Amino acid sequence: MQFRHFFPSDILQPYVKQYYIFESDADIAFEDIVCPSGDMEIVFNLGEGSWEFLNQNDYLKTPPIELWGQITKPLAIRSKGKHTMLGIKFYTHSAAYFLNDDIAIFNDQVTDVSDIIGDPIKALHASLFETPDAQKRIDLVEIFLKKRLIGSEKKSNRIEKVADILKSIKKDPAENNLGNIAFKHGITPRYLHKLIYQHTGLSPTSFNKINRFQISLGLITKNDRPLTSIAYDSGYFDQSHFIRDFKAFTGVTPSAYLENITPVNQLLQ
Template sequence: MEILPCASLAPYIKNYTIVTINQNLDNEVFYPSGYVDFIINISEGAAATIINGKRKDTPEIELLGHLTLPTRLTVAKGTSVLIARIYSHASALFFSDHVSEFTNYATDMYDVALNENRELYSRIMESKELNSKINILETYFLQQLKKNESQLKKVLIVKAINQQILFEQEQLNLPALAKHSGLSERYIQKLYLSNVGISPAAFTSVVRFNKSLQLVLNTSKSLTEIAYDCGYYDQAHFIKEFRKFTGITPSSSRSSLIKNDTDFQQAVNIGF
């Protein structure tokens, strides 16, 4: 189930999604999405995130930062989570910590702000209706937005550069981006590390990967066709980049989806 945010949050949060797992999942591939996910376990189910081979049990509230390393999920049947998917440019509006600290990591939000997040979780769990849970979460985000509004100018700059990268979608031309934005290349690099958590080059790679992933999962195009459609040098380059993010080949990903077409995959493995 997908729910859109209120108008005040729509520029910063893509959606809220409820995911309920109807079968045990073990080492399920989790694809880099280009978003930051704020995840609340609203059930008594258990889950774990394995990033680059390192396992971490999912806490009550978790922030899953930008992923550029192979990631797997292990989830028990019956687990339900509420996910707020935050646009790549917007994380600094909701979290005071340097955003790069969350990159390639599943952070227990109690380690970030114990009392604040424990109170948030208690209020969400006390509420029985889904709409009420969403309203409580939106109130939290609106409070964070007000607290960090000094970051808004930089966030809007990053958003504008992101839109240019999304438009190009193939190769990063940092000098051209700098000229277009009137900023120095060094400043753009700094903006991305502090507001997105990854470099402009890494973000571009994730954008290109997501374009290729949709073609792998939703079309019958050959890998060579997909490689050239997405701006890779050749099929070998495409496969290498795909494996860097996921640990598997595009062909394996395509076969896995056909074999295990779960609601979970449809709900959480959606990028741009």
């Protein structure tokens, strides 16, 4: 397996966290769990292999161009065959610039992006197939995103307000007084909730929980400090609260997670 990461151009840096290309020549089947990251992704499948995700009690095959909505609970996936994937990882709020739907309708599922955007993204997918060079593929994606960005100018003020609110919440991961944050931004708590949910797919409380979880995940992966220290440094009131949230987002305890880290799981967090 090989992962390569690419930084966006200056124009797209406020919207795209990173691009990545995942390649696997191993024609094997495996299963994994995807945990909440707080971000959304578009993934272009350019290889021969197939991916499936668990929807209720059935595994469904992912489409050629995948939109990963907000994952709010552990999501089981499985794969077989050889893969080449190009992914666009957006910030929590920024997928809303490129999609016309309320983001929350995509929660906890993998959607066919061609059903949402149509012929333009189908044409991009075809061009990516015909372009084997990695950097040229990234360039094609950037041209596509810049065109979409021009068409989102009317809603940019609302999305930028969402970005500012999320920054306020992230400044203190233990912060739970959303009333103060709403007052700071000159809106009511009810409108704050509606604004964030509409443009991120998450409630302010859920965003805060996933943010704390992601902080703890980074600290756990280093495996160089006790769980009590990780809990407090991630904004939890106590270790039991931390373990309870961690298990809700991963399906396992922190110690069990450490024993089962996989490259694909790390990529999708």
